[in-house]
Amino acid sequence: MAERLYDLIFICMPTTPEEEITKIVNTLEHAASEHGGKVEKVEKWGTRKMAYRVAKQREGFYVYLALHSTQGSLIKELERRLKVSDAVIKYMTVRLDEEIKRQQKLVAHREHRARRRPRKLATAPAPAAGPAPEQQAASS
């Protein structure tokens, strides 16, 4: 299976001590490595004002994780742990690999097209970077 990319954000109660949050993050990392995943990045955004009340709180401690995984079941496991934890009041996982792929394709398209235009006068056939851009460039 292709490597999947996820964004996991969870919010803890603002009164949670720092060590507990670190403990939660470590638990998630352990669970991830057990299920064939890897935590790429951990960002603690700190206490932030939330746009609406969650669990009767106005502020929350935001933590952001970027995950790489080959198995989809990992997310279920992580969310289960977050659900069980008392300090975590909200969590959300977003799957991003398709979007990143699309973004990279757009960037590649654009670069390819930019490269072709100044070279149009010099060399006729462009270096074959991919089958799809050929049709596009022909019409430009």
Add this chain to the structure above:
Amino acid sequence: MSEQQPATPRPSGPSGGPREGRPPGPGGGGPPRRGKRQYFRKKKVCRFCVEKVDFIDYKKVEMLQPFVQERGKILPRRMTGTCSKHQRWLGVAVKRARNIALLPFATEL
């Protein structure tokens, strides 16, 4: 008695040449809505197309804020001048941000 003849033709809605980045929208036909607001005030270009943004990140609230009303509603495309593709991505990003309490669902005025 002075003859008052305003010979200036009334600007009828979206007359004018091709607009950049905007396919012919709903301004073509139909009677102009009085009282509400004018149609199509200025030519607007899609901000994301100009900046060549490929991914509208739901985590960046400052990027999303100009496209959301004070009440929390998403602004329609004709107000912001965004192109359809980016408007869809924007909607997705705003909804994700709302779910994680970065943006409100609705605020009371």
